[in-house]
Amino acid sequence: MGSEPSDEVYLAPTVRTAVKVLVLGPFAVGKSTFVGTLSEIPPLYTEETITRTGAVADDPHGISGKTTTTVALDFGRRTLNDRLVLYMFGTPGQRRFLSLWEDLAYGSLGALVLADIARIEESFEIIGVLEERGLPYAVAINDFRNAEMPPDEELREAFDLLPEVPLVTCDARERDSAARAMISLVEHVLSVCPQQSQESA
Amino acid sequence: MSPPRRRDREALVRPYLITGGRAHPTVGSLGITTLVRAAPETESLGLGPEHRRVVRLCSGGALSVAEIAARLELPASVTRVIVADLLDENRLQVLSSGREQAPDRELLQEVLDGLRALR
Numbered sequence: 475m476g477s478e479p480s481d482e483v484y485l486a487p488t489v490r491t492a493v494k495v496l497v498l499g500p501f502a503v504g505k506s507t508f509v510g511t512l513s514e515i516p517p518l519y520t521e522e523t524i525t526r527t528g529a530v531a532d533d534p535h536g537i538s539g540k541t542t543t544t545v546a547l548d549f550g551r552r553t554l555n556d557r558l559v560l561y562m563f564g565t566p567g568q569r570r571f572l573s574l575w576e577d578l579a580y581g582s583l584g585a586l587v588l589a590d591i592a593r594i595e596e597s598f599e600i601i602g603v604l605e606e607r608g609l610p611y612a613v614a615i616n617d618f619r620n621a622e623m624p625p626d627e628e629l630r631e632a633f634d635l636l637p638e639v640p641l642v643t644c645d646a647r648e649r650d651s652a653a654r655a656m657i658s659l660v661e662h663v664l665s666v667c668p669q670q671s672q673e674s675a
Numbered sequence: 676m677s678p679p680r681r682r683d684r685e686a687l688v689r690p691y692l693i694t695g696g697r698a699h700p701t702v703g704s705l706g707i708t709t710l711v712r713a714a715p716e717t718e719s720l721g722l723g724p725e726h727r728r729v730v731r732l733c734s735g736g737a738l739s740v741a742e743i744a745a746r747l748e749l750p751a752s753v754t755r756v757i758v759a760d761l762l763d764e765n766r767l768q769v770l771s772s773g774r775e776q777a778p779d780r781e782l783l784q785e786v787l788d789g790l791r792a793l794r
């Protein structure tokens with residue numbers, strides 16, 4: 475085996491299916507923490523380059539023609555059973571990164587939107603874009619300061635959430651709490667998923 | 676847990692040098708969570724350095740395209756092209772079934788069961 479990477483780098487040899495979830499939210503809301511808490515491997519980091527028009531906002535000097543910008547993605551994975559692995563990608567959700575996370579969102583299960591109770595408005599744009607794209611999501615308020623939470627109803631109204639969209643609080647540092655937020659997302663996705671996959675004949 | 680390390684700018688590999696800007700049909704079938712591993716007894720002879728690193732990493736077991744990118748500190752887009760090259764040459768194999776797609780009910784239930792078991 476020599477200097478090969480340690481076994482935990484690799485997936486179990488029986489794994490054949492990967493699902494992915496996006497963890498979106500404004501700056502420093504706890505995306506990386508959340509991913510790290512649920513991941514079975516130390517979180518990994520990669521970059522994706524955006525070359526489309528979505529990057530224009532990042533080009534204040536107007537040196538146009540080449541509108542490329544680089545977006546950080548941190549991600550982790552959790553093996554859920556011997557054939558199934560879940561990947562979680564944490565990334566900023568602002569509209570200017572739209573082309574990146576459209577690629578990421580393609581084929582994904584859904585998105586978990588993190589919000590900070592002290593600045594929930596910073597998560598509004600992300601929710602708007604998710605709704606435009608029709609990607610199912612849940613909102614998790616990352617409870618940093620054990621702040622006093624406004625009543626659920628007020629929060630739902632502030633976020634303007636449809637009744638079926640889950641709104642939970644979580645502590646991104648705690649596995650149980652992070653898992654619960656992820657579970658509420660998947661339950662929601664399941665509940666809006668068509669009963670039968672259009673089987674004809 | 677220390678946060679993932681931001682890649683050293685000096686270490687940036689110029690994508691163009693690796694991919695040569697080629698159009699590549701296999702790339703379109705690859706997602707960031709497509710799972711691959713090295714084909715049995717594949718050698719990395721005759722490959723460029725980046726391709727060789729990918730083969731070497733993947734001969735240890737199964738990984739997603741995203742993990743290959745991260746472990747080798749390559750941009751994800753570049754990694755896709757390299758993996759596609761290697762698939763075309765049968766040096767790598769895809770383990771997951773085809774294009775990434777949104778899970779159906781059965782798979783969602785499996786995800787849910789797996790997450791519940793975490794608690």
Ligand SMILES: Nc1nc2c(ncn2[C@@H]2O[C@H](COP(=O)(O)OP(=O)(O)OP(=O)(O)O)[C@@H](O)[C@H]2O)c(=O)[nH]1
Nearest residue numbers: 500501502503504505506507616617618645646647
């Ligand atoms: N008290 C508390 N602190 C948290 C929680 N989640 C994250 N933090 C801390 O908040 C800071 C920011 O968390 P990150 O996970 O880096 O946030 P991020 O969203 O990935 O940040 P960017 O990638 O920079 O946008 C870190 O110092 C975390 O330790 C939480 O639930 N409670």
Ligand SMILES: [Mg+2]
Nearest residue numbers: 505506548564
């Ligand atoms: Mg982060």
